[in-house]
Amino acid sequence: MPEIPLQIPPVALPELIPSELPQQRFRLGEWVRWFQVPNGDFGRVIGVIYTQQASCIATGLHYLVLLDERSPSRDACSCDFAFEEDIEPLDNSSLEGLRGNHV
Template sequence: MSDILTQIPPVALPEVIPSNLPQQKFYIGEWVRWFQVPNGDFGCIIGVIYTHQASCMATGLHYLILLDEHSPSREICTCDFAFEEDIEPLDQSSLEQLRGNYV
């Protein structure tokens, strides 16, 4: 687990934290994939934070995703943050199909 922690992308606290946070669309343990990009990564949500994402200056809910061992980027990173607008849920059949595409 400590190896995973060293690979978590950087985040920063937002200047103002709202009194009411947005409702989550996805939950810990749910399998998702990035659908906005060709050959998108996929994995399991292992955390949800409200933060200011350092690399693109966007404030809001960010989902920490542990990439599946068959996900295209897994060789270079173990985890990645995703915005709600960039991911979609995976059912078991879709997950198995994605894993089969990258074997």
């Protein structure tokens, strides 16, 4: 598999940052997957920011996810931002299943 350079997807700062930020649902290092799409990507949370997504208006916590080498989109990008409502945690058996399905 070719080496994909680490590129952080674009984000934009929100016009107004609230005085209190929402509680994080996912921890750094936690395995997650996109669950609302067929063949969703999966990887580890490596960052979290409060921002406004550049491609649409979606202000809130966004998780930077380093895609697993067997994740479906890994050939195109090494990491992606996920809005909290789009991902769910992965346990070890689910992670092994995903890795086995994307050989």
